[in-house]
Amino acid sequence: MTTTTGKKELSLEQREELLQTLKTRFEKNMDRHKDLEWEKVQAKLEANSEKLWSLNEMERTEGEPDVVDYDKKNDEYVFYDCSAESPKGRRSLCYDREALEARKKHKPENSAIDMAAEMGIELLTEDQYRALQKLGNFDKKTSSWVETPSDIRKLGGALFCDYRFGHVFVYHNGADSYYAARGFRGLLTV
Template identity: 75%
Template structure:
């Protein structure tokens, strides 16, 4: 994502195109959202242009966002990145801004936490990552940073997950590390 070209509003045509993409994905993956009605989701999307902008950012960076839940307390639909592998345009990132600042040479372009904030989304937690894995096999060749507990981060570490051997694994690394096959998955509440 080019930070300099960010406009936080989509044109009516962009909104319509994105809604078509999301509806097609919704229809193809009904097991992710049994009992949900697309018309209600679309009404929420149309009433929240800033959320549409964030969903578009998720889409443009390869996240393939889809509805995976509904929060009865807040009345919000929950979208996760559902791309088979960690979103392509969100890889080779260290964990957060502090980690980015600590790198003296070979700095990555950005950090996962910075990019998520810029997109208006949150990193998945380990628990949410495990919930996603109940919906299919994700990150079988890549890995994804997840929201790291403060006590781990305070000590310089960060947490990431992947799926190998039909099992979800949780790992740690220095927060300043970055790899071509590691990105991050996000969520958005609408």
């Protein structure tokens, strides 16, 4: 929900439901965030309504966000999409706006970069994607766009990753391509 002031906020009921979902996932997957305490995470979330809204968008699009790291220097918790496959509500997207506008026929509804920006999150980088795979096996049937270096993007390409045969693979495609089995995974710091 967006308020009349333009702030992205959840209703009290939505906040409580989301916090309960996140707490349940946090407690079920303690191997992803050893030595972290839910109460401290929750306090940070409750103090950041726009970040809660973004987490709700991650949840709404079936990303199953969870805490994967704590940045001591900046006192921030790092959430990644931890759904087994690339989030269902974020598939069939080309890479960015430029690629979307370049398509003459059969344009997808949106691009990964634009959708992430609308949600208030960022695409994972290749290194972050590899770090996620150390917490489990993700994208065994799907693939996910990752942040693409500008030199590759300038030439019309974009990168995506998946997990096959016990390894993370990084591939390239035209940035204007899109597939039903390719989405993107995001991250949010709170």
